[in-house]
Amino acid sequence: MTTTKTRAEAAEKTRARLIDAATELFAREGLGGPSLDAICKHAGFTRGAFYVHFSSRDDLIVAVVEKIMGGFIDAILMAGEAGADLATIVRTFAIAVKSGAFPFRGEVRPHQILEACARSPELHATYLELIEQARARLAITARRGQEAGTVRADLDADAVAQLLLALVLGTEIATELDVPHDAGAVAENVLRMLAPVSPPVSP
Amino acid sequence: MTTTKTRAEAAEKTRARLIDAATELFAREGLGGPSLDAICKHAGFTRGAFYVHFSSRDDLIVAVVEKIMGGFIDAILMAGEAGADLATIVRTFAIAVKSGAFPFRGEVRPHQILEACARSPELHATYLELIEQARARLAITARRGQEAGTVRADLDADAVAQLLLALVLGTEIATELDVPHDAGAVAENVLRMLAPVSPPVSP
The missing domain is CATH 1.10.10 (Arc Repressor Mutant, subunit A)
Incomplete structure (x- = not known):
């Protein structure tokens, strides 16, 4: 034993x-x-x-992507999960972008991961699974936020999760292409757009 | 002559x-x-x-990307520019995604463009210039929408443009990776988030 x-x-x-x-x-x-x-x-x-x-180089790449991406997703989403707080998640992500922690540091560029996904069905499946888990967790957090009154109730929680996910993928590409992108300003705008509409004030 | x-x-x-x-x-x-x-x-x-x-194969790729992307950007943004209407732009884009017109049809996959950008400074500069023009036009349209009262006045127009641009880039990647993405639902959510807050109703 x-x-x-x-x-x-x-x-x-x-x-x-x-x-x-x-x-x-x-x-x-x-x-x-x-x-x-x-x-x-x-x-x-x-x-x-x-x-x-x-079994192969691609098999090793799967393990590396799983470790890096999985760790990153956990770090960002965990920030919000304790308090079901979408605002903390969005702000934590913006800080990761501004500090250069997202996307990958060094010479691994997003297009290389995409290229490897196009070549390896196994990596593609792993990457999709990670993205799908992140999407599901974001949708749960959005729904909890709606219940707690911190997220607009008239939005579709699943569409909010898809929107945030597309934003993350887009930020990755914008960073790779050196497109000017003020992650902090975008995050604050997103939070303003997600926040419940202020209660009517009588004049 | x-x-x-x-x-x-x-x-x-x-x-x-x-x-x-x-x-x-x-x-x-x-x-x-x-x-x-x-x-x-x-x-x-x-x-x-x-x-x-x-002068080279890359030079030809620059011309092809300029033609395809420039044409697509014009087609989407023109829809809104006559009436300074961000809603029409967002909906036209969602239709392009749902119909498969965006991203590129066929075997040219987004990661190939990114890979070519990483290799060719000339293509990178051209692509960045196209993206930058699109961003500037989106910001103008957002600002006009705010003046016309169709877009929330409390949002930063430049950040709105950056957000929409990141969404476009992210949608491109989500499509390449076959991430489930309901472009119509996301677009409707974005429009709800951009719309001016309803005037207070007295109970």
Whole structure:
């Protein structure tokens, strides 16, 4: 039992080290940059060890994207989930954009992920699944906000989630293209647009 | 004089035929698909004629992107400019998405344009210029809408333009990734969010 557990732990560690090494080299050289040999060497393993954990380079890319994107989505959405607070999510995202934490730092550019998705059905499915989960969580948060009276009740919560998701994807592309984009001003506008209409004031 | 004019016209025609042939083959085979020879042959010209009009394959791609994107932007924004009507622009765009007219039909996928932009500073500059013009026109339309009382006056017109632009870029990516996206519902939500707040009604 102990040996099995230790072996499983060692295997998990090897896998994690390969993913970390790949993340580092992808960020430095782009998704198409480093060879598998370079990644294995950087992690301190042989190519034999690699194929115990991954079936292909694309399989490794899936794991890296899952880790980076999943971690980012969790960090942003968690900010809102405790208090069902869409405003906190939108502001946290704007800060991530302004600080350069979003999109990916380094040489991994959004179009490389899209290109890899076009090539690998497995990566495409993983990426879609991550996006779909984010969309579902945003819709839940929007609905809770409507119940709590912090989000306009006359909006469709699912459409709000789709709108925010398209905004995130668009911000990614705007950043890659160096389109001037004031994430803070856009976020404040979005929040004003999502806020409940002020109660009528008698003159 | 007449000969010069005729020559200029013939040159313009040759250039236009090369652009049309490239647009057709790119749509069929993707941006990286057809060889220069195939494009020239499809247009009925030699490679010598090609280099009279374009300095490189990237130069031709610039002309194709300028034509397709410029035409699309004009078609969408013109819908609103006569009446300074942001609602018509947003709805016209949603219809273009639902009908499949946006993004590009065929095999030219958004990531290929981004990849070409990353490779060619000239294409990047052209694309940025098109986006910047669209943003400026959207901001003018938003401001006119505010003056006409059809757009909320408490929003920042520039941020509204940036928001709509990010939405367009995001919709492009969502479509490429097959993310479920109800363009009509999102458009109606956006219009509700942009509309002036109803005047207070006394109970």
